[in-house]
Amino acid sequence: MRRIWLVAMLVALTACGTAPAATVPTVRYQADGTVLSDSWHGPQLCATVAESLPPQCGGPDIVGWDWNAVEHSAQGGVRWGEYHVVGTWDGKSLTLTEPPSLAQRRNAPHDRSDFTTPCPEPAGGWRPVDPARATQKALEAAIARARKLPGYAAAWLDQSYLDEIEGFDSHDPRWVERYANDAERLVLNLRFTGDPTVHQAAIREVWGGALCLSRARHTEAELRALQKRAQKDIKDFYSASIDERAGHVEIGVWVATPEFQREVDKKYGKGLVVLEGFLEPVNS
Numbered sequence: 053m054r055r056i057w058l059v060a061m062l063v064a065l066t067a068c069g070t071a072p073a074a075t076v077p078t079v080r081y082q083a084d085g086t087v088l089s090d091s092w093h094g095p096q097l098c099a100t101v102a103e104s105l106p107p108q109c110g111g112p113d114i115v116g117w118d119w120n121a122v123e124h125s126a127q128g129g130v131r132w133g134e135y136h137v138v139g140t141w142d143g144k145s146l147t148l149t150e151p152p153s154l155a156q157r158r159n160a161p162h163d164r165s166d167f168t169t170p171c172p173e174p175a176g177g178w179r180p181v182d183p184a185r186a187t188q189k190a191l192e193a194a195i196a197r198a199r200k201l202p203g204y205a206a207a208w209l210d211q212s213y214l215d216e217i218e219g220f221d222s223h224d225p226r227w228v229e230r231y232a233n234d235a236e237r238l239v240l241n242l243r244f245t246g247d248p249t250v251h252q253a254a255i256r257e258v259w260g261g262a263l264c265l266s267r268a269r270h271t272e273a274e275l276r277a278l279q280k281r282a283q284k285d286i287k288d289f290y291s292a293s294i295d296e297r298a299g300h301v302e303i304g305v306w307v308a309t310p311e312f313q314r315e316v317d318k319k320y321g322k323g324l325v326v327l328e329g330f331l332e333p334v335n336s
Contacts, residue, residue: 081141081307081331084155087114088132095119097137097146099290099304099330106130111290112306114139116148141307141331167297169210169239171264178210178239182260186236194240194259201254203245205268205275206296210239235261243268243296269299270324282325286316290330301325 086098088109095117098109106127114137124133134155139148169178180186195207213234239262244251248265255263270278275294279301283292291304300323305312308329316325 078140080138080149080334081146082136082138082334083331084134084136085111085330086132087117087135087137087152088130089117089119090130095131097330099306107132113145114148115145117152122152138334143307146331167208167210168212169241169264170266178237178262180236180261181256181263183236185258185260186262188233188235190259191235191240191261194255195242197254197258198242198244198251199272201244201251203248203251203268203271204242205245205271205299206241206243208241208297209233210241210264211237213237238262239264241266241297245269245271272296275299275301278320278324282316282320285319291328295326298326302328304328304330307331 083097086101086107086109087095088098088101088107089095090106090108093110093113095114096109097111097114099111100109102108106125107130116139119131122133122135124131126132135152136154136156137146137148137152138150139146141147198204198207211233240259241264242248242251242255243266245268248267252263252265255265272294275296279292279294282301282303283289286303286305289303289305292301294301301320303316303325305327306329308327313327316327317323319325
């Protein structure tokens with residue numbers, strides 16, 4: 053009986069050892085963008101494109117691309133077009149897992165900025181305190197002066213009054229020219245580190261329109277310095293900028309995984325450097 057039990061135990065252990073290992077699901081990514089090839093490189097995915105004819109751009113290689121299978125433009129040895137692509141990412145290239153299709157415009161620029169005014173609205177609403185100095189020239193002078201003051205962090209215009217104009221179209225130059233940048237109706241927002249109210253008198257010397265002064269965590273100069281540091285540290289980024297209103301640096305990378313963002317947060321401080329992934333997980 054002892055020998056039979058040992059044999060049974062060995063069979064069980066062998067069966068456990070040969071069980072198939074669990075597989076990790078392959079992550080697929082998607083994007084809308086320009087695909088271009090020329091005499092220097094094969095098909096590549098582009099996040100930004102130089103507006104020339106033919107256009108110029110570069111990015112990660114696309115494996116499995118066939119120009120004969122898609123409609124495209126061609127000139128001077130350059131082939132290009134706008135496509136929706138889906139594939140797997142190995143850190144350097146995108147391998148297609150399905151045929152490309154026409155671009156769906158999923159990769160519109162991410163704008164997390166909040167252009168609303170953080171100050172409480174005064175009684176009677178936002179209006180100029182001195183209409184004679186609520187002009188475009190005065191507005192430009194106020195912003196120029198603010199940029200020279202200690203602790204300057206950001207300047208933006210709150211033009212929420214445009215929402216009240218029926219039919220306003222921000223993409224139509226005629227509407228923009230007629231209604232936008234109305235110095236008597238907009239709110240000038242200025243942000244400084246420290247106590248922002250200490251700068252009110254200096255701004256009011258030149259600006260008589262609606263004004264909101266608010267506090268920032270970091271100056272514009274500090275964010276510029278952080279941007280330069282991040283550009284040196286983060287590899288394979290395709291864009292870098294600062295968002296003064298949000299108070300952070302934005303770095304465009306091909307894939308921004310949660311793990312990658314946590315590493316960046318640990319290095320620079322949570323929320324100070326925000327990664328913008330061009331390739332997005334399918335079904336995200």
